[in-house]
Amino acid sequence: MYAKRLSIVLCAILAVWAMCAQAGLKIQTWTSANGARVYFVPTEGLPLVDIRVVFDAGSARDGTQFGLATLTSGLLDTGAGQWDADAIAQRLEGVGARLGTGVSRDTAWVSLRSLTTPKLLEPALETMREIIQHPGFNVTDFEREKKNLLVGLKQREESPADLAGIAFFQALYGEHPYAHPKEGIIATVEKLTREDLQKFYQRHYVAKNALIVIVGEVDKAKAESIADGLLSGLPAGEAAPALPAVAQPSASKTERKFFPSAQTHVFSGVPGMKAGDPDYFPLYVGNHILGGSGLVSKISAEVREKRGLSYSAYSYFYPFRVEGPFMMGLQTKKGQSDEALSVMQDTLRDFINAGPSAKELEASKKNITGGFAMRLDSNQKLIDQVASLAFYGLPLDYMDTFIGKVDAVTPQQIQKAFKARIDPDKLQTVLVGADGPREK
Amino acid sequence: MALLRTLGCLLLVVPLSLHAASPKVSEFKLDNGMKLLVQEDHRAPVAVTQVWYKVGASYEHGGITGISHMLEHMMFKGTKKHPPGEFSRIISANGGSENAFTGDDYTAYFQTLEKSRLPVSFEMEADRMRNLKLLPDEFAKEQQVVLEERRLRTDDQPRAKLGEQFNAVAFSNSPYRNPVIGWPDDVSRLTVVDLAAWYQSWYAPNNATVVVVGDVNPAEVYKLAQKHFGPLKPSQLPVVKPQAEIEQTGLRRITVKAPAKLPYVAMGYKTPVLHGAAEEWEPYALEVAAGVLDGGNSARLESRLVRGQQIAASVGAGYDLYARMPSLLMIEGTPVQTKTAADLEKSLLEEVRLLRDEPVTAEELDRVKAQVLANKVFERDSIFNQAMQLGTAETVGLGWQKVDEFVDKINAVTPQQVQQVAKKYLTEDRLSIGHLDPQPIPEGQIAPEDRAPVGGDHVR
Numbered sequence: 001m002y003a004k005r006l007s008i009v010l011c012a013i014l015a016v017w018a019m020c021a022q023a024g025l026k027i028q029t030w031t032s033a034n035g036a037r038v039y040f041v042p043t044e045g046l047p048l049v050d051i052r053v054v055f056d057a058g059s060a061r062d063g064t065q066f067g068l069a070t071l072t073s074g075l076l077d078t079g080a081g082q083w084d085a086d087a088i089a090q091r092l093e094g095v096g097a098r099l100g101t102g103v104s105r106d107t108a109w110v111s112l113r114s115l116t117t118p119k120l121l122e123p124a125l126e127t128m129r130e131i132i133q134h135p136g137f138n139v140t141d142f143e144r145e146k147k148n149l150l151v152g153l154k155q156r157e158e159s160p161a162d163l164a165g166i167a168f169f170q171a172l173y174g175e176h177p178y179a180h181p182k183e184g185i186i187a188t189v190e191k192l193t194r195e196d197l198q199k200f201y202q203r204h205y206v207a208k209n210a211l212i213v214i215v216g217e218v219d220k221a222k223a224e225s226i227a228d229g230l231l232s233g234l235p236a237g238e239a240a241p242a243l244p245a246v247a248q249p250s251a252s253k254t255e256r257k258f259f260p261s262a263q264t265h266v267f268s269g270v271p272g273m274k275a276g277d278p279d280y281f282p283l284y285v286g287n288h289i290l291g292g293s294g295l296v297s298k299i300s301a302e303v304r305e306k307r308g309l310s311y312s313a314y315s316y317f318y319p320f321r322v323e324g325p326f327m328m329g330l331q332t333k334k335g336q337s338d339e340a341l342s343v344m345q346d347t348l349r350d351f352i353n354a355g356p357s358a359k360e361l362e363a364s365k366k367n368i369t370g371g372f373a374m375r376l377d378s379n380q381k382l383i384d385q386v387a388s389l390a391f392y393g394l395p396l397d398y399m400d401t402f403i404g405k406v407d408a409v410t411p412q413q414i415q416k417a418f419k420a421r422i423d424p425d426k427l428q429t430v431l432v433g434a435d436g437p438r439e440k
Numbered sequence: 441m442a443l444l445r446t447l448g449c450l451l452l453v454v455p456l457s458l459h460a461a462s463p464k465v466s467e468f469k470l471d472n473g474m475k476l477l478v479q480e481d482h483r484a485p486v487a488v489t490q491v492w493y494k495v496g497a498s499y500e501h502g503g504i505t506g507i508s509h510m511l512e513h514m515m516f517k518g519t520k521k522h523p524p525g526e527f528s529r530i531i532s533a534n535g536g537s538e539n540a541f542t543g544d545d546y547t548a549y550f551q552t553l554e555k556s557r558l559p560v561s562f563e564m565e566a567d568r569m570r571n572l573k574l575l576p577d578e579f580a581k582e583q584q585v586v587l588e589e590r591r592l593r594t595d596d597q598p599r600a601k602l603g604e605q606f607n608a609v610a611f612s613n614s615p616y617r618n619p620v621i622g623w624p625d626d627v628s629r630l631t632v633v634d635l636a637a638w639y640q641s642w643y644a645p646n647n648a649t650v651v652v653v654g655d656v657n658p659a660e661v662y663k664l665a666q667k668h669f670g671p672l673k674p675s676q677l678p679v680v681k682p683q684a685e686i687e688q689t690g691l692r693r694i695t696v697k698a699p700a701k702l703p704y705v706a707m708g709y710k711t712p713v714l715h716g717a718a719e720e721w722e723p724y725a726l727e728v729a730a731g732v733l734d735g736g737n738s739a740r741l742e743s744r745l746v747r748g749q750q751i752a753a754s755v756g757a758g759y760d761l762y763a764r765m766p767s768l769l770m771i772e773g774t775p776v777q778t779k780t781a782a783d784l785e786k787s788l789l790e791e792v793r794l795l796r797d798e799p800v801t802a803e804e805l806d807r808v809k810a811q812v813l814a815n816k817v818f819e820r821d822s823i824f825n826q827a828m829q830l831g832t833a834e835t836v837g838l839g840w841q842k843v844d845e846f847v848d849k850i851n852a853v854t855p856q857q858v859q860q861v862a863k864k865y866l867t868e869d870r871l872s873i874g875h876l877d878p879q880p881i882p883e884g885q886i887a888p889e890d891r892a893p894v895g896g897d898h899v900r
Contacts, residue, residue: 048821158700374535
């Protein structure tokens, strides 16, 4: 009903990305003069082009200044070169272009979708270039965006789901840079200064820390000139250093927090796997059976279909640069959270002990391979996949070998990989909602 | 700087000359009354099937609100031929993804599949169009699931709660006053008998439109539809009573208290929509008015209230001209921490007053039009959205052809027309205002429990 939510996206759960792509997809790639990697996929049929510049500048680079990456990214299109926020918005919207900025734990990005007609595309590219190369970080814009981010952080406290998500990452990652929410927390955002943002920008928005993906109805020469135009003015700089390793929890832990809601939100998991992990395929296919395939997966069957305990119940691996989470989740009304949590954890335990049946594995393989064409049936999906592939440095023929690798997974490999990665006795569990302990 | 900006604007706004050719839609009708719309898109070897029924929350009467949505859930629970859950397993084994959605004006089911699997989806949809088996045990569980869905989407979301109660105040007798998911008491008292009657009334080929978009051949899809849907018998459909909303003759207000951190304001003006509009240009002019307010960062609400005056932390406006019955042009926002909801309400009303008192500028209008034109092309990147548009227009009674007219009709809107509809419809007598009054959230305690992991010792 309502047209728009808070502009600051406060989803506690990370953007999902799947590491798959279409067989025979031809990615052309080269390196710009100043060291940025370029990935280009020409498409036909629609006169549009999608461009995404990705920096290794996500919230994992915040240091102790949680929220720094988010606020830096949020300032980019509020003033750049000779233009203020109004001028930037008018220039882009006057040609119907859509510019987006955002961060994940690993990345920060600036994206553009435009029609390919030169008189529409060129002004949009020029605007995007200034946003990437010459953001103003003006005082007024900084103060306003910071205040609005703080309002967003306050709104987050209205949501038991958000609070549970934040507590879950904290439980999983402790002191690791993945532990804090990517939007930051009120105490650290309040202390951020304009100079902090400028320093962060200067360090991280550099060519050697960047890649660009171009997907659309343009030729190679045009793709080259787009990449050059957007990136050649950036200093070469340095790639961001490696992130610290993730420690596995030594014992299980359960945290409960009261919230005056009808439901309790439950998350349970451990640090799972990194992008490009050698066990990716057994874990991905195995989890598809366990909790990753909607209503037909085991967790959903047990929690929702057989018992009616939750509207959604699932498990996922989120591969990050270093070990991203394996997380199971559900929500249920007052008085049922212990039962629902037990059903979910038992389902995991049984799955690890018994391994998948041949029939279950067959069904999941059929779904994954039979649905392969749908993973890249739009430019939007294409650019998402190529950007992930590029950022995590996966082989360019990854897409060509994907189906074969899924088909090769055996029940034994799945069981072995799950046993090695997930100890059901070390799960970190968070419950926020009606079933939490009230104040003393 | 200001001069520069204006100049830049004039140079950049491009007239809507390039009109990307709209894809062709093939329309078929089966002897039993079922409509089939096929749109080709050969960019990828996939196809989406959507089955749209002319039934939704706005068809419901008091006491059974939420029944369309509840039935949508039960449509996955088996037929005479397929046991519960089998549909989902079949689609999954064929590499497909599937789901369904219910709105005020429709209930729709969809599958996305590799193109050669289209028969799988047709076979299944044809089966459950007429042969659903409503099992009491399955219903009892699914009712609990839907109640959890309600808690998740509405009861525990302060703004959704305001939205629900706002609609019940803004509309006196129009069925748009009821939530799609249903009032909690109604949902928890629905029975299998109620659902069976609802299913018998509305699920029939002569109340359905099947939309297929993707890498397909329309003639072949038609043949396939004849094979699977052709044998189904049509029904005598209930007469849909108009339930026209009585005239509103004064400002309405509602306050909702809920545990929350921020105040929030929602405002809605009673407006006509395309379906049943006395003057067809009016809904398009209202669409432009909403765009002038909230068509991106350059639009008035964002540039004036978030950036300029810094009264709002976030704002939005929206209008759905594809509703079946007269609806609302909505404006909403969250004040910044130093301002109150009343301050923000005043500023929002002032922006509406300006729409009434002054014509919008040519630059603003051109920007809205440029975005509409570009969006028309962008939307075609998603076969799902293309099917959505055709299905919606057809199901609310407009006919799918309206989707194609959109760009030209928006293009024809003048500043005077925007002002005219603002004067006529964006008036205090047609307005409802809702405030969310945040109540303190008791500080929860974090209680870590280092007990052995649950599992093994629970009651089943």
